[in-house]
Amino acid sequence: MKIVEHFLTRNRCYQAAQQNTKGGLMLHSVGCPQPSAQVFVNSWNSADKSACVHAFIDANTGDVYQTLPWEYRGWHCGSGPNGSGNNTHIGVEMCEPACIRYTDGARFTCSNVEEARAAVRRTYESAVQLFAELCERFRFDPLADGVILSHEEGHKRGIASNHGDPVHLWNQLNMGYTMDEFRKAIKAAMGSAAVPAEPAAVDNAAVIWNFLKSKGLNDYAVAGIMGNLEKESGLDPCNLQNSYNKKLNISDADYTAVVDAGAYPDFVTDKAGYGLVQWTYWSRKKALLDYAKAAGTSIGDLNMQLAFMWQELQGYKAVMTVLNSAASVREASDIVLHKYEQPGDQSVAVEEKRAASGQTFFDRFTGSSVSPFPIVPFLVRVVIPDLNIRTSPGSADNSNLSGKYTGIGTFTIVEISGSWGLLKSYRKKRNGWIYLGNPDYCEICS
Ligand SMILES: [Zn+2]
Incomplete structure (x- = not known):
């Protein structure tokens, strides 16, 4: 079995970089x-x-195409009354044979049974090897309750949407495979599975969170800053503005190296955004360079950049005033956006994106329960005609009833508060919320 890395860097799950809690593995087709x-x-x-x-x-080769870092939270199984397996389980899809045709739900016809079985056998055997490797890496016991699940089993446990995969495929092709056999095969393969060496990645988010907390900022303020940094640089202190990677034909690492070597005299004047904050203006880049020299570090050193950013922020009095008393991630994120980062696009959409990114750090580091919903914006299908629209999230009393209903249909949710979702058409005034927590009222689409 070969693992090929094809991270889906534009996909919102990759972009959000939320962490799963590493509870197990879920098999799909x-x-x-x-x-x-x-x-x-x-x-x-x-x-x-x-x-x-x-x-x-892949059903033709059995090769594994890895599309997300294993630690990230994916969105592969929807949710159910007991939460969402996306928060806990790594999701793997097996591709299916070309010679089947779905007729009704999970039923299909097959024009070449031998070909179909060979394809399914390839994916099954690769899945056993892959799951064995992942069980070793994350110290999962594949036979322990709830660790290895099919999508169907996830649904029965109330943590996944109502799908029958992948057992529907195995059964109709009379493969003789079951999930219990699959789990046993993983256990048997574990002794022989080679554990791929993976360098211990530095968790920049944790370093940044801890640094800013050590300065006395509250959780909202820290998350609001981090959402901005994430959107500027992906929290990568060596990040060079993408257009300059092209223009100068240089990688982030090489740019950093030539600056460190004193071999690139244009660092201050080239107008290229660089580092955590994407410092761009010449006087700020000069100050950053001087700071790195004085500290004796690389220009791309994370801790140096954090210390420099903190020193810089002290000169932004209005920003610090808000940060020191921030009462929400959004409030902190907005002030950093408008008064510190000041990118060209400071629209409401940008405000929302940065605040949403900040919220993911807030949730991760404050131990707030991870949302059972996809990353906003996402679609929700309302299936009853009289789902209330409320002017604020919550239903403690009925004073926030707007008197309006969504009606049956599909709607876009742009913000989450607990189990409440803000409807896109109310995004400006933020006064149109619906309850998302009852699958009898609405289904979360993905
Ligand atoms: Zn599935």
């Missing part, structure tokens, strides 16, 4: 006659996609 993993990789690598699995297994 794609539910359409498409054996090629590459086809899914291509179509899912889009900012329009909020659903994402961690890997596809």
